Amino acid sequence: MSEAFSFELVSPEALVLGGEASEVVVPGSEGYFTVLAKHSPFMTTVKPGIVDVKMSDGEAKRIFVRGGFADVSPDGFTLLAEQATMLEDFNMEELDQDIQAARDDVKDSDGEKKAKAEAVLAQLEDSKAAVEAARN
Amino acid sequence: MASLKELRNRIASVKATQKITKAMQMVAAAKLRKAQVAAEAARPYSERMAKVMANISAGMEGSDSAPKLMAGTGSDQNHLLVVATAERGLCGGFNSSIARLARDQARDLLAQGKQLKILCVGKKGFDALKMEFSGILLDVVTFREIKNVGFAQANQVATQVLSMFDDAEFDVCTLFYSEFQSIISQIPTSQQLIPANVVVADDVASDADAVDVHYEYEPSEEEILEDLLPRNIPVQIFRAILENAASEQGARMSAMDNATRNAGEVIDKLTLSFNRQRQAQITKELIEIISGAEAL
Numbered sequence: 148m149s150e151a152f153s154f155e156l157v158s159p160e161a162l163v164l165g166g167e168a169s170e171v172v173v174p175g176s177e178g179y180f181t182v183l184a185k186h187s188p189f190m191t192t193v194k195p196g197i198v199d200v201k202m203s204d205g206e207a208k209r210i211f212v213r214g215g216f217a218d219v220s221p222d223g224f225t226l227l228a229e230q231a232t233m234l235e236d237f238n239m240e241e242l243d244q245d246i247q248a249a250r251d252d253v254k255d256s257d258g259e260k261k262a263k264a265e266a267v268l269a270q271l272e273d274s275k276a277a278v279e280a281a282r283n
Numbered sequence: 284m285a286s287l288k289e290l291r292n293r294i295a296s297v298k299a300t301q302k303i304t305k306a307m308q309m310v311a312a313a314k315l316r317k318a319q320v321a322a323e324a325a326r327p328y329s330e331r332m333a334k335v336m337a338n339i340s341a342g343m344e345g346s347d348s349a350p351k352l353m354a355g356t357g358s359d360q361n362h363l364l365v366v367a368t369a370e371r372g373l374c375g376g377f378n379s380s381i382a383r384l385a386r387d388q389a390r391d392l393l394a395q396g397k398q399l400k401i402l403c404v405g406k407k408g409f410d411a412l413k414m415e416f417s418g419i420l421l422d423v424v425t426f427r428e429i430k431n432v433g434f435a436q437a438n439q440v441a442t443q444v445l446s447m448f449d450d451a452e453f454d455v456c457t458l459f460y461s462e463f464q465s466i467i468s469q470i471p472t473s474q475q476l477i478p479a480n481v482v483v484a485d486d487v488a489s490d491a492d493a494v495d496v497h498y499e500y501e502p503s504e505e506e507i508l509e510d511l512l513p514r515n516i517p518v519q520i521f522r523a524i525l526e527n528a529a530s531e532q533g534a535r536m537s538a539m540d541n542a543t544r545n546a547g548e549v550i551d552k553l554t555l556s557f558n559r560q561r562q563a564q565i566t567k568e569l570i571e572i573i574s575g576a577e578a579l
Binding site: 155157158159160161162175176177187188189190191192214215216218225227229230260 | 321324325327328329331332335338339433434437438449497498499500501502506507510511514517518521
């Protein structure tokens with residue numbers, strides 16, 4: 148059994164998950180990374196995807212997050228997510244709608260904005276793939 | 284002097300009003316509790332956000348590469364005022380005090396020859412400002428149909444503000460809302476959103492260990508900050524909306540408490556004059572009967 152550390156997943160509306168975790172896998176914007184106890188202080192942005200949490204009591208939780216920050220400090224790990232939904236409650240249709248909206252944005256914009264919209268679209272599609280992979 | 288019947292009707296109508304204000308007060312009390320819970324729940328996120336912002340921006344101090352959202356555009360000619368108020372009235376001076384603060388600042392800025400635009404969140408602020416600033420009032424965002432205003436709504440406002448900033452429509456953005464102090468006191472507040480004022484909270488500053496820790500950043504500090512600043516805007520707006528919601532209910536509660544008490548006083552007064560008049564009439568009738576009997 149690995150060592151536990153304090154983990155908090157906060158969304159703007161509420162503290163989604165808080166407690167002792169032994170292992171958390173996070174979709175960082177530069178690639179997935181795993182946080183274990185005594186991770187060195189580290190900060191990164193998070194892309195949309197699935198966060199895998201193993202609580203210290205052995206319970207596993209999978210949460211879909213969108214947009215946010217991971218802040219690993221010596222006191223523990225805080226994940227700030229603009230949107231966080233338990234995978235079992237997750238509504239695929241909403242994501243599809245957002246993807247459709249992002250596609251329209253790409254079509255309607257140009258120049259710098261287009262690049263931004265494309266980045267958003269790519270992230271959304273990635274996250275859809277991640278959700279589908281996690282479900283099957 | 285009103286007749287007995289008129290008095291009786293007035294007492295009945297004031298009593299009905301009192302019942303309504305009493306009910307409104309109780310509803311406001313229940314909603315206030317809910318609003319406070321929501322504000323409480325949102326606190327960890329904005330606190331963490333402020334901490335992260337303070338951490339990163341401390342390292343960015345004085346550097347030229349600071350993003351526009353923090354450093355500003357270098358001019359302060361164009362201003363945007365975001366005025367957040369309630370959707371409904373009957374809450375004492377709540378709406379008018381926010382509107383007054385915004386109006387004073389708007390007059391100040393106009394007197395200094397600045398360009399000004401106003402975005403209203405909430406219908407009441409729009410109503411209060413539309414007479415004087417109809418030309419520069421941009422838009423009103425209302426959440427009237429939405430029961431529980433969530434982060435999505437704050438995000439919607441923020442997106443609008445940010446896209447205006449990207450199009451260089453303003454340089455400085457100020458947010459007006461009411462800080463919830465207690466049920467009897469709500470303080471209309473203005474807060475500069477853009478460029479961001481990073482305030483290092485006391486507990487962060489005193490927590491020297493946390494600041495000393497050497498963080499690794501991935502991607503670079505600048506990129507994180509650039510990503511973080513636009514995200515901070517909806518968080519601040521969301522916080523303002525929640526503070527506003529709590530303040531509104533608090534203000535309504537005390538306003539309705541006052542109204543209920545006033546109605547009680549009016550009822551007492553009316554009842555007194557009703558009784559007096561009835562007594563006078565009885566006396567008058569008695570005198571008529573007695574003098575009628577004496578005449579026989």
